[in-house]
Amino acid sequence: MQFEVLATCHTTRARVCRMTLGHGVTMLPTFMPVATQAAIKGLTPQQMEGLGVSLILNNTYHLNLRPGIKVLQEAGGAHKFQGWNHNLLTDSGGFQLVSLSKFTKITEEGALFASPFTGEPTMLTPEESMSIQHAIGADIIMQLDDVVSSLTTGSRVGEAMERSVRWLDRCIEFHRKSGRDEKQNLFAIVQGGLDPALRDRCLEEMIKRREGVAGYAIGGLSGGEEKDIFWRIIKQCAEKLPADRPRYSMGIGFAEDLLVCVALGVDMADCVFPTRTARFGVALTHNGPMNLRLGKYAKDFGPIDDTCPCPTCSDGTSRSILHHTITRETSAAHAVTLHNLTFQAQVMGRARDAIIAGTFPKYLRSFFAGYFSDSGYPEWCVNALRSVGVDLLEGDPAAKVVRGNGAKWEYSDAS
């Protein structure tokens, strides 16, 4: 990996970087669409290329079950299997093990779980996770970590963090010996729950191992914790992580979360949210999410966003025909997915431009003003951005601020 910091924001901790991997250049900060099963829901790789996407994510847990490692090896890796010639990242499979399997038991050796096919006890060790990710062949691979829900408290959190450090050592060792470390870049995952002291300890240990680590992810968040705690942990981690390594915030996809994370120094994020919400009929726009299932769009002949360059909007696909087909025709899901991924790419692309131009604080203010104009600013965003020197309420101290997590939705009137 070549990693170069091109510009940093004069006020916040945001930065623009060029990350060069085996399958091309990805400019950071960026949002990574999720292709869980080796396909972005309903789209072809050519459609993804049309959107200018240069880095997507596959899930190791799922690909290991289907099509299985043998098929991927025969195909010559996941890139070839799915016809994707750009950069690819795989997770370690640990998160899905814990969230999808009730019987997973963590031991020092690895994660013991019941095979979804045979019910047989199966062990996923750090070495095995590396080996599976080597077969998949992604440009960025993740260490196996000991995942606990962000709502977990007590000694388990510290234990998981310590074990994640030990498993990182095993991953580094296995990865180096495999000789794959030239082509595939291993990322560490910082754990430690919501406890700043544990996070600090984890950061310290993992930074010590930086020679074996191409980048760092911030894990164990976005599991339902208070947003005011979420951003403080992100800030703490991003501040301490080395400047010459990319920083990846896992499972982050709401526009406001993305921009706050970028302002706190995060370079990459992924989430199923924009593609999943598309299938339920929600289009993301710079004025907030739009629920196309609402009756008011039945006779609305404008596109989702007439300034949007995505194939759906630029072809003039109306809200009305999307209302008619959404949730009923797969092609409507594709249309809104194309739009939402373009929206995510635009939010991040504009951030890159603004950081380079030295206008990132202004961009933050104008984005939030547009996105939350009617519903009010989430208080946690105001707080988080104030902590890096940007006041969303500047010039409008009377602006509405809402407590809580502040996700903005148009609720459905359809059954």
Added chain:
Amino acid sequence: MSTLRLDIESSSGTLFGPRLGKVSLQRDAEGSTLEILTPGLITSTSRGVVPHLSRNNVNATAAICWVHVPFESFLEVSPPTPTLQPGAHPLHKYLGFRRDQHIVSTSLRDPSDDREMPANGNGFANAYCLRGVRKVTPADWRNWVVKMQPDIVTALTDVPFTAGPHSQKRMTKSLERSSAWLSDLLQPISDTGVDTRRQRSILVHMAGGVIPTARKAFSLSLLETLYGKEAEAVKPLATLDEGVSGYTFDLVPLHKALSPTAAPIRSTHPPTLAATMAALDPHVDLPTPEASAKLVPLLHASLSPLPQHKPRIAHSAASPHEMLLLIRDVGVDLFDAHWAQRAADIGVALDFTFPAPNGGADARADLGHNLYDTRYAHDFSPFADAFGTCETNNDDKDTARTTCPCIACSPPRLGTPLRHSTVDGPYPAHAPAPFTRAYAHHLLHTHEMSAHALLAAHNLAVLDAFFAGVRVVLAARPSAFAREVERFAEAYDGGLAVWAQARAAWAEVALARGKGRMAREKEKQEQDTLGTAVEL
């Protein structure tokens, strides 16, 4: 004004032999003409869109040229939203079809839908939408059509979708209604005073059910010279037929009436799977070869009195075998691709050519591959053996194959990639590789919608190539055509055994995904005759 015409390049000289020609739609105001070589295909739609293909993939699929839009799903909102679309060419605009690429036709009902419906009345036809049955008057239909400006519209017809058999009296009434409703569509719209008849081309469905004399009577009624009020209403037309640009045949109600009363389907599948299949796929009846053969005299009865130079269009032909029969023995010019598109829903990748390859195997080959089958899990070949891909080297003339131009076998570049910031570096262009059976197999088993996108485009391309092959034989060696049809029937399994296997596998995977997903799929299959549920 737009005119639909058929130029017959060659025919066997008989009334009903195979015809080679070209259907053209001339749009005078735009000075443009779209052409489809015949025999050729019409793409079917569901809720106004080509199932599984987003607009950029529709535009990248050359086989999609004439698109047929059943209108009834739009009755959910009143007035129907496509009739409110502002601007020029409202229906094209609303559905995203391109004026320079797509001919758009519409009919009130989905010609592939065989659900039972309440009887039509003298002044209205019944149509089906998500919110239930809707009555549509001939005047509604005329007004909507004028507003939407489809290139081609099918007049309302009274096809009984009530339980048969139908009495002679019922049949007579049905014929009278159908011609009255056609006459209504041929009238100018009086309240605007504009003569709008000639902005569109009108097709008429050949009524009369399975009674040859009734079918003939309907055709004769189209040819009767009109007098008095009736003549005044459609002035300057002397007969109804003068205002008709082509004849359509909805085969689904005929198949239903001609097939022996369906015995309760005995299934070799376990009860839950059988129930799942029954719930998911209510439209499975494949006509027997005998039932297909019985179509021929019925279509003859309709066509014999009528002029020969107008296009003959068949909806919902059950297989390529039936299409060939109707080309050879009736001279049908256009077929909808419903069959091939449906195959994409159930995971079948078509793989056949006309003429059939020489020196085939002993057993009849399948017309396609059930990609659910585990035999494809490690199969990295492209979807079809009979076609090359963007990577095939065709230098050797002996083994040269037609390249399948579809988005799966020859993936296209879809425009210039979007750039999202000024610092974005170059975005390398790679030569895309054809998608493999193993990949589609994986996508089907993981319920990924991309599988259907690839299959839908591929199957349309294969059917398009099939018709191209038919045209080549009709042009170069017309006398060999009948023999080639026989050879095709010997080479390929017309019983579609592979379909049954695919349907079972499709149901099995749906079943394995749980109750919520099953409920969504069942709802989708009940509502529409094409497409699969959105995977949430």
